[in-house]
Amino acid sequence: MPRRKQQRPEIQHIPELISHIGAFLDPPSLSTCIRVSRLWHNTLLPLLYNSLDDNTCSWPEIFTHLLPSKRWNPGDWTEDFIRAVLHKHGGLIRHLTVRWALFNNAVSAASEFEDGSCTKLQSLKIFGTNRSAKFLEQTCFNTWWNQDKSTWDQVEPLLSPLFAGPFRPIIHSTKFWSQQDWITFQRFWMLVYNNRSTLQRLRLDTSIGRMKDLTEEFYDILASCPRLTYLENYYQPLDLEHLLDRMPQLHHFVDHFALLNRGALSKPMPQLQTLHLNGKLSTHSLFLLLKHLPNLDQLYIGWNFVDFSERPGPIMGDTKSRLTGLHFLLDSSKTADEYIATSILPWLPNLRELTLSHLGPCTASAIPVHCQSFESFKQLVTSSSIHPSYHMGTIDNTISILLESCPNLKSIDAIQHILQANYFISYLPTWPCVKTLEHLRCQIRGISRLADADQEFTYRQALINVMIDQPLTPNQKKARDIYDFGHVVQQPLLFARLAQLTNLKVLDLGMEYRKINAAYGRSKPYYKVGAKRYVEYGGPLPDTLELTLASGLDKLKTLKKLEVFGFEGCNHRIGHEELEWMVEAWPRLKEMRGLQPVRLHCLERDISTERLNRYIRKLKPDIKHRRYPPPTVK
Structure with a gap:
């Protein structure tokens, strides 16, 4: 130019x-x-600035350079640099996640200027972090509220008249540290206040500093946010009824404290759609919530059902709840099975989703009777492995009741529940949910399989004897009968039944199968291979499906929509030929669970699985290999 x-x-x-x-x-x-x-x-x-998390990208490195021990060589990263970035681009931030006190203070200070910086937040999330003592000054909210506390009579400095009086902090250590946290505390609430016209989601964390008393001024700040519809409370116990009185716009509330501060509700609150209570809840409180939250759609609660004498009739009257999702977050006892079936489900005619630690036969039978639109059962996994030594607390074939009786069923996520192979032989009708089921995660057990290498050798000898017209020994007859029953009778029926689920997107038949705590006992079950010593964690479950083309895997070619296939823990015998078939038959396949690397103390390398992993990566590199993610309820 x-x-x-x-x-x-x-x-x-x-x-x-x-x-x-x-x-x-x-x-x-x-x-x-x-x-x-x-x-x-x-x-x-x-x-670029729409969503900002100060614990990602280069932000942690920047803040680390601002620690007292690093200030002698900060480079280009100074507090002025952070202020300049926020003044220039803070007006673009809509979703902010904060873990560093320094950044909390900087964003809050920027929100006080008239240039619109950091005053258009739609979501604000505060998380606490645990770090070593030398990081406390600049990197975390130094509020150990579980220690002895007393009121700080002379709160200073005051950054705003808003904090003169009602916002009384709790002193927990030296005056210097308390003043630092008092500044952070004020900065956070000033940031909330300065974004009150746009804020829609807010997460409160105890790390910002607890108050001695939750005065009306605390609720005033929350009520001053007309668009705040989602509140997550890790802060301190709140009065639910008073909170809903002050916040008619609140649709979703998550509370992570043990109990509601003043029990359940005493009057109707129509605005709430989702309520998530991590704490334990009595049956009486549960029925009060169902009665006074007429528009509640999803309810997540802990479990404290020890008194099963409470009946819903006197509380609920003739009113049925509109609830569509009920999720129990703690392990439920078998005693509760009948109570859920007779005293809870009849009041939930619109229920579509249920989460329990295990599905009992009474509950399973009551669902199709009282909840005719039921779509999804999710098991709250109570163990990290399906090894036989771990107690599952489930009854075989219970989930078959849902498969047989719920025509709208879309998902069963219940890996600790078992469907026995004999069930597929005895139940011949087609499941009514074959066209709707998209997610099936459970164990299929009871397959007749040869037990070990010796029995496999005996079976091969039997085949040779048959070919040369020689009589079979008793052991050979036994091995042949075991093999034929599994491959000729059981597995064809199983694959044929699964092949009917043409809308299936997730088929997962297992999870971690090892005795993962074997290396931590007093007497570790070691074995040697040459000079190396390994821990005996246990092998794949022996009575599971053989996922080979010879056993009928090709019948699953009808699952054209399959995206996730899991077989961890199955004695699958998959080889290169099966992997080639999967890639061709399931074009949408994007995740496999069963060939991923496993790291345990003194675990012997699984060379066969490593080879299969490398081969499938060559065939289809974009397939992800991982374990089923940790169970969560959202």
Whole structure:
């Protein structure tokens, strides 16, 4: 391009651009450059700063350089640098996640300027972190509220008259530390207050510093956020009824404390749609919530059902709940099975989702009777392995009641529940949910399989004797009968039944199968291979499906929508031929569970699985290999 001879007056207000490239471009080229720069700025910067988490990207490194021990060589990263970034781009931030006190204070300070910086937040989440003592000054909210506390009579400094009186902090250590946390505390609430017109989601954490008393001024700040519909409380116990009185706009409330501060509700609160209570709840409180929250859609609660004498009739009257999802977050006892079936489910005609630690036969039988639109059962997994030494607390074939009786069933996520192979032989009708079921995660057990290498050798000898017309020994007859029953009778029926589930997206038949605590006992079950010593964790479960083409795997070619296939813990005998078939038959397959690397103390390498993993990666590199993620209820 020709050298620029004269600068236009209208672009003199862009000194950075002029100083860097103005001397190398003529006016038309410079004008084009400015327009392109503005387009990039207006398009990409809002995307870049829309969501900001101060514990990702380079932010932790920046804050680490600002610690007292690093201040002698901060480089380009200074507090002025952070302020400059926030003043320039803070107005673009919509979703903010904070873990560093320094950043909390900087964002709050930026929100006080009249340039609109950091005043358009739609969601604000605060998390506490545990770090070593030398990090406390700048990196975390130093509030150990479980220690002895006393009121700090002379709170200073005050950053706003808002905190003069009602917001009384709790002192927990030296005055210096308390003042530091008092500043962080004020900064956080000022940030909430300055974003009150736009804030829609808020997560409170105890690390910002607890107050001695939750006065009306605390609820005033929350009530001043007209668009705040989602509140997550890790802060301190709140009065649920008073909170809902002050926040008619609140639709979703998550509370992580043991008990509601003043029990359940005493009057109708129509606004709440989702209630998540991690604490234990009595049956009496449960029925009061169902009665006074008429528009409640999802309820997540702990479990404290020790008194099963409470009946819903006197509380509920003739009113049935509109609840569509009920999720118990703690392990439930078998005694509760009948109570759920007779005293809870009849009041939930619209129930579609249920989460329990195990599904009992009474509950399973009551679901199709009282909840005719039922779609999903999720098991709250209570063990980290399906090894036989871990107590599952489930009854075989219970989930078959749902498969047989719920025509709208979409998902069964219950890996500790077992369908026995004999069930598939005895139950011949087609499941009514074959066209709706999308997610099936359970164990299929009881397959007749040869027990070990010796029995397999005996079976091969039997085949040879049959070919040469020689009589079979008793052991050979036994091995042949075991093999034939599994491969000729059981597995064809099993694969044929699974092949009917043409809308299936997830088929997962196992999970971690080892005795994972074997290495931590007093007498560790070691064995040696050459000079190396390994822990005996146990092998795959012997009575599971053989997932080979010879056993009928190709019948599952009808599962064209399958995206996730899991077989960890199955004695699957998958080889290269089966992997090639899967890639071709299931074009949407994007995740496999069973060939991923496993790391346990003194665990012998599984060379066969490693080879299969490498081969499938060559066939289809985009397939992810991982274990089923840790169980969560959302």
